[in-house]
Amino acid sequence: MMKTFSIGGIHPSDKKISKDCKIEVLPVPSKVFISVAQHLGAPATPVVKAGDQVKVGQVIAEPAGFISAYVHSSVSGTVKSVGPRKDIAGNNVVHIEIDVEGDEWVEGVDLSDTLVTEIPQDNKAILDKIKMCGVVGLGGATFPAHVKLCPPPGKKADCLILNGAECEPYLTSDYRIMLERSKEIVIGAAIMKQVLGGCPAVIGIEENKPEAIKAMKAALAELQAAAKGYEGISVMSLKKKYPQGGEKQLIDAVMKRQVKSMGLPIDVGAVVQNVATSLAVYEAVQKNKPLITNTLTVTGDCLPLEKQHNYLFRIGMPLSYIAEYAGGVPEEAAKIISGGPMMGKAIANLDATTVKGSSSLLYLTAEQTVRGVESACIRCGKCAEACPMGLEPFLLQKYARNSMMDELEENAIQDCIECGCCLYSCPANIPLLDIIRIAKGDVIKIIRGRAIKN
Amino acid sequence: MDKLIVSPSPHLHTKTSTKSLMRDVVIALIPAVVVSVLFYGWSELLVLGVSVASCLLLEYLITKYLLKTSCTLGDWSAVITGVLLALNLPATTPWWVVFIGAVVAIGIAKMTFGGLGQNLFNPALVGRVFLLISFPTYMTDWAKPQGFITNSIVDAYSGATPLGIAKGLGPQGVEAMDYLNMLFLNIGGSAGELSAIALLLGFAYLLIRKVIKPYITLSIIGTVAVFSGIFYLANPAEYTDPLFNILSGGLLLGAIFMATDYVTSPMSKWGGVVFGVGIGVITMLIRYFGAYPEGVSFAILIMNSVVPLLNKWFHTKKYGR
Numbered sequence: 004m005m006k007t008f009s010i011g012g013i014h015p016s017d018k019k020i021s022k023d024c025k026i027e028v029l030p031v032p033s034k035v036f037i038s039v040a041q042h043l044g045a046p047a048t049p050v051v052k053a054g055d056q057v058k059v060g061q062v063i064a065e066p067a068g069f070i071s072a073y074v075h076s077s078v079s080g081t082v083k084s085v086g087p088r089k090d091i092a093g094n095n096v097v098h099i100e101i102d103v104e105g106d107e108w109v110e111g112v113d114l115s116d117t118l119v120t121e122i123p124q125d126n127k128a129i130l131d132k133i134k135m136c137g138v139v140g141l142g143g144a145t146f147p148a149h150v151k152l153c154p155p156p157g158k159k160a161d162c163l164i165l166n167g168a169e170c171e172p173y174l175t176s177d178y179r180i181m182l183e184r185s186k187e188i189v190i191g192a193a194i195m196k197q198v199l200g201g202c203p204a205v206i207g208i209e210e211n212k213p214e215a216i217k218a219m220k221a222a223l224a225e226l227q228a229a230a231k232g233y234e235g236i237s238v239m240s241l242k243k244k245y246p247q248g249g250e251k252q253l254i255d256a257v258m259k260r261q262v263k264s265m266g267l268p269i270d271v272g273a274v275v276q277n278v279a280t281s282l283a284v285y286e287a288v289q290k291n292k293p294l295i296t297n298t299l300t301v302t303g304d305c306l307p308l309e310k311q312h313n314y315l316f317r318i319g320m321p322l323s324y325i326a327e328y329a330g331g332v333p334e335e336a337a338k339i340i341s342g343g344p345m346m347g348k349a350i351a352n353l354d355a356t357t358v359k360g361s362s363s364l365l366y367l368t369a370e371q372t373v374r375g376v377e378s379a380c381i382r383c384g385k386c387a388e389a390c391p392m393g394l395e396p397f398l399l400q401k402y403a404r405n406s407m408m409d410e411l412e413e414n415a416i417q418d419c420i421e422c423g424c425c426l427y428s429c430p431a432n433i434p435l436l437d438i439i440r441i442a443k444g445d446v447i448k449i450i451r452g453r454a455i456k457n
Numbered sequence: 458m459d460k461l462i463v464s465p466s467p468h469l470h471t472k473t474s475t476k477s478l479m480r481d482v483v484i485a486l487i488p489a490v491v492v493s494v495l496f497y498g499w500s501e502l503l504v505l506g507v508s509v510a511s512c513l514l515l516e517y518l519i520t521k522y523l524l525k526t527s528c529t530l531g532d533w534s535a536v537i538t539g540v541l542l543a544l545n546l547p548a549t550t551p552w553w554v555v556f557i558g559a560v561v562a563i564g565i566a567k568m569t570f571g572g573l574g575q576n577l578f579n580p581a582l583v584g585r586v587f588l589l590i591s592f593p594t595y596m597t598d599w600a601k602p603q604g605f606i607t608n609s610i611v612d613a614y615s616g617a618t619p620l621g622i623a624k625g626l627g628p629q630g631v632e633a634m635d636y637l638n639m640l641f642l643n644i645g646g647s648a649g650e651l652s653a654i655a656l657l658l659g660f661a662y663l664l665i666r667k668v669i670k671p672y673i674t675l676s677i678i679g680t681v682a683v684f685s686g687i688f689y690l691a692n693p694a695e696y697t698d699p700l701f702n703i704l705s706g707g708l709l710l711g712a713i714f715m716a717t718d719y720v721t722s723p724m725s726k727w728g729g730v731v732f733g734v735g736i737g738v739i740t741m742l743i744r745y746f747g748a749y750p751e752g753v754s755f756a757i758l759i760m761n762s763v764v765p766l767l768n769k770w771f772h773t774k775k776y777g778r
Contacts, residue, residue, distance in 0.1 A: 009777050015469055172469070189480040251776060261777040338462040372468045378532065379574035381475055383719040393775035397724065415775055423467030430475045431574075437465050 005210060007242035008252035011391040013424045015172050015245055015345065017211055019304040021311035026183055028315045030327060031106065035078050035319030036088055036098040037063065041358040042139040043146045044070030049099055055082045060109040060293050063099050070158040073137035077295035078219045079319035080104040091322070091341050091348060092353040098356065101319070111291045118186055119289035120230040126198050136190050136287035137294045137359070140176050142166050142248065142277030143346065145360040148284065151276065152198050154269045160199040161272030164257050165281055167191050167208040167215065168241060170250035171343025176298035177278050178314045181208070181215040184282050185222035191281030193232050194288050199274055204236045205257050206278070211243045245345060246422040248285045251276045252391050264418050265450070292316075294359055301325065303366030316357050323353045326364060337369035344372075345423045374431040386425035386435055392418045396425035396435040401441035408449060416443050417450060475573075478719075479533035481668045485659035486540050486714065492652040495605050497548035507552045509539030519568045526572075534573045538562050541581035541714060545647050545707065545754070546588070550596050557591075558584040579721045582754050589754070597621075612708035618650075619705040620750040625715045628697050647707060656709040669717045673729045677712040678703055680737025688745065696745060708740065712755035721761045728764075728771035735760045 040046035057063060057076040064074035080103045088098040108114065121149055124130060134149040154160055156171035165188070169177040181188065188206075196204040206223075208216050219238045227233045239257060246252055251262050253275055260271040276284075279297060286292040301312040310330040322341070326332050332339070332353070340347040342362055350364075386396035394415055402410045419439055426436040494501050516535040520526050530537075542558050570576040589596045663669045681702050688696040702708065716722060716736055721772030723729050736756045743752025 010774065013471075015471075129566070249703070253676070256777070263777045266777070336461075338464075338468060340468055344466075344468045346466050347468065348466065349468065350461065351463045353461075367468055369462075372462065372470075374464075374580060375474065378475055379572065381478075381479065381534075381574045381719045382724060384724045385473075387724060387773050390773070391776065393773045393778075395724065395773060415773075415778065418776065418778075427467050427469060428471055428473075430471070430473050430478055432474070440465065 005240060005242040006256050007244050007247065008249075008255040008391060010255075011389050011424060012244040012246065012252075013389045013427055014243070014425065017243070018172050018304070019175050019178065019211075020304070020306075020308070021300050021313055022178055023174070024179075024311050024313050026179050026298055026313045026315050029317070029325065031078055031103055031317060031319065032320055032324045033103050034083070035103065035317065036100050036321065036356045037074060037077065037319035038088075038090065038356060038358050039064045039074055039099070040090075040095045041074060041318065041360065042072040042137075042144060043144055044068060044072070046097065047071055048072045049085050051076075051085065051099060053081050053082055053084050056080075057082060057101060058107050058175045058195060059111045060112050060295065062293075066147075070147060070150060072139050073135060073293070074099075075137055075293040075295050076101060077319050078103045079107040089352050089355060091110060091352060093351040101250050113290040113292070118137065118190075120186075120190060120226060122190070122194055122197060122232045123288065129198055132288050132291070133284055136283075136292065138280065138283045138287050139294065139359055141279035141283060141297060141362075142250075142275075142279060142362055143342065143362075145358075145359065148276065148280055149289070151269075151274055152195060153437065154199070154274070158269045159272060160202045160269065160274045161197055162202055162258055162274075163192065163196050163204040164253055164273060164275045165206040165278055166248050166250075166253055166275055167206055167212075167219070167278040168253060170209060170243075170245045170247040170249075171345050171347070174300055174343050174363055175300050175302070176300045176313055176362050178212055178215050178232075180282055180298055181212070181278055182218050185218045187285040188218070188278050188281045189226050189233065189236065190289065191216060191283070191285035192236055193226075194284055195274075195276060195281065196235065199230060201235070201270075206236070206238045207241050207247075207253055207257055208238065209243045209247055210240050216240050216448045244422070246391055246420070249391060249420055249422055251420065264415060297324070297357075297359060297361060299357065299361050300363040300365070301329045302363065303333065303336065303368075304371065305333045305366055305368050306330075316361070318357055318359055318361075320357045321354055321366060322350065322357065322361075325357070326353060329364070333366055335368045336366035338367045338372045340365040340367060344429070346421065353425065372435075377433055378431045380431055380433060385428045385430065389424035389428040391422060391424060392420060394419060394425075396429075396439060397409060397433075399442070400433065400435050400438045403438045406442075408446060411442055411446050412450070417448050419443050475532050475534075478668055479537055481663065481666045482537050482714070483533060483540065485662040485666075485668070486537075486544070488655035488658045489544060489652065489710070490540065492655045493544065493548070496651060498605050501543075501548040503552060504546055504548055504550055504555055505540065505543040507555045508543035508546075508559055509536055511556045512536070512539035512542070512563050515559055515563040516568065519564065520572070524568070524572070529572060532573060535563065538567065538580045538584075542584045542762040544650075544710060545581060545585040545595065547598055547647060550588075550595050554588060554592055554595050558588045561587040574720055576720055577764070578758055579715050579718050582758055582761075585753050586758060618750065619701070620744065623697050623701075623705075623750070628693065628695070647710075650705075650707050650710060653704050653709050656713055660709075663713070663717075670726070670729070672726055672735045673717050673722055674712045676718060676733025677737045677740075678708070679695045680734045681708060681741055684738060684741040685745075688741075701742065702706075702741070705707045706744075706751045707753040707761055709742075711736070711757055715753075716757050716760075721764060723764050723767040723771065725768070725773055728767035731771070732760050732764065732767055735763065 045068035087095040479614035566580040566583035
């Protein structure tokens with residue numbers, strides 16, 4: 004029996020149209036806008052002002068708290084302005100506008116293709132590099148990576164899980180880096196495993212990506228034969244089921260352990276990092292390269308195959324620039340998603356720029372994405388069957404519509420991971436997650452408020 | 458492009474809709490409908506036609522003139538009620554009795570509660586039980602009308618249902634019956650009770666299309682088998698055997714199509730299992746010790762009333778709790 008998580012889950016379409024498109028490097032535009040809020044936690048504080056000269060890889064904003072991250076310039080040139088600009092949702096966020104001049108990197112960055120397989124021994128120095136290079140989780144939440152790699156006192160990591168599930172339909176950026184940068188990912192895993200005290204590391208990949216499984220296994224075998232520090236790493240194929248790549252689901256699938264409500268993965272000895280994060284860790288530690296690039300998929304059913312792409316982009320590139328470069332926004336596109344179709348965000352503003360965690364420009368047609376008219380709940384229970392957290396969305400939405408906060412908390416609304424399985428499955432088109440998401444925020448506020456009072 | 462849709466995730470939706478689920482149930486009923494029409498002929502067609510047409514008409518009139526809401530005929534649920542009501546009646550039922558059944562099913566059992574999704578009791582069963590109590594003569598008249606094809610077994614036994622015979626004469630009365638024949642063609646009874654194979658075909662379709670989960674149906678059948686098994690082993694002269702009890706009467710029709718109704722069955726798996734066990738036990742208590750030869754309808758309706766409690770007691774297993 005192939006492993007997977009034990010509760011709920013759904014099987015949305017298995018489409019990965021752009022899977023055979025090699026990663027192409029996007030040319031640098033004449034101007035970039037770099038956001039200071041590219042990570043979970045406090046937005047970084049800008050340390051440059053209009054008129055300053057910057058180089059590629061230079062720090063332009065510093066962390067403003069424990070959970071925060073460094074932001075580096077992705078281009079060389081002159082800072083034009085520092086001020087508010089709209090992000091993909093249309094909210095104002097401080098961006099640093101830079102006019103591009105040449106492509107001059109800061110000193111110390113290794114830009115060669117040489118693979119550095121020898122892992123440094125000083126864990127403190129490694130963590131410092133990860134932090135200084137602004138590495139954040141690239142699986143969606145953009146949580147600062149160094150924080151996750153420093154378990155709090157008394158907690159110990161039993162397993163490092165590398166998330167290569169890429170369970171969202173359409174997305175292929177993780178798949179491509181697993182094929183094209185396999186060794187770098189394995190080295191990143193070995194580095195993180197060493198920092199965590201040498202626990203085993205498992206690279207989890209869904210069975211619908213056999214080429215990726217093969218490539219990662221081959222890279223691992225080669226490194227294990229050639230260098231030290233690669234023992235205890237393995238590749239595990241997982242059954243295809245959404246949301247396999249959810250942190251809690253992946254821990255359940257790989258370790259058969261479940262994180263308690265409101266708990267953290269480290270409570271059950273797990274640390275989960277995305278394969279793209281592992282690549283960023285490799286580049287930071289072995290190449291001194293800060294996190295200023297990532298891979299992004301341009302895809303959608305309404306795009307012909309030759310217009311499907313996987314791009315290596317630099318942070319701060321306007322999405323409209325990428326869309327134009329890729330051949331323009333297709334006529335039939337009714338909605339553009341940043342991220343996957345299940346959990347990604349609809350883009351309200353295509354002039355917004357790429358951030359560290361950008362993973363796609365996904366074009367959906369009206370036929371695909373416009374929701375049907377809501378009708379009466381027929382109590383089929385398909386939402387509860389689908390919920391990977393074992394919640395009962397039909398019940399939660401009823402309590403939420405009546406503002407029954409105690410009942411919502413008793414029925415664990417705070418555990419919702421917003422994967423969208425309930426809304427996807429509902430035959431009556433009830434906006435389950437829309438309602439639950441809002442109520443969940445309120446309940447968590449109540450729980451936090453109570454914790455502060457006590 | 459100038460007008461991009463911006464809405465919260467998820468951005469995709471399953472193709473399964475209320476309409477497609479309900480239509481699948483109707484498709485699953487086709488084998489049973491075909492068998493009943495073949496053997497009961499024009500009179501069965503009349504019962505089916507009047508039942509479905511009345512259910513549709515009544516739901517339309519009630520939504521339009523009483524509730525003043527949008528028309529709900531498109532969801533196919535009224536068609537299911539119509540077909541199930543017809544399959545629960547003898548083929549000889551007069552058209553006006555069928556119509557009264559539809560009034561009770563749609564008017565009282567379904568729309569009074571607020572329509573699809575709100576009703577506590579299975580509408581078709583409320584209609585049937587109302588008729589059974591109000592018009593006992595019509596409802597127990599198993600005289601066999603002229604069918605499109607004839608079958609010597611059916612003709613030989615017309616006039617009584619196997620359960621009716623067993624009630625009157627005890628197990629000896631049904632000793633001569635061939636279970637293989639019963640599997641394919643029951644002998645006398647409501648239209649929907651005729652062929653176990655036709656009903657099982659529908660069950661397989663519902664499972665393959667993932668319309669229902671098997672646990673309610675299986676727990677009913679399992680309970681009936683265990684319950685009657687114990688009594689049969691203790692005293693074969695007094696009690697009918699398990700296989701007879703599973704193949705006869707409305708057990709399969711009820712267990713596959715009526716007890717699994719989304720609206721009136723529990724939401725959770727274990728709630729469903731308890732629901733099924735309850736239906737099985739009550740059915741057998743009525744069959745062995747009650748005044749009626751058949752008890753499936755009563756059993757399901759009684760357990761329907763327990764569903765809110767079962768929903769309160771049984772919940773899904775939550776992650777990490």
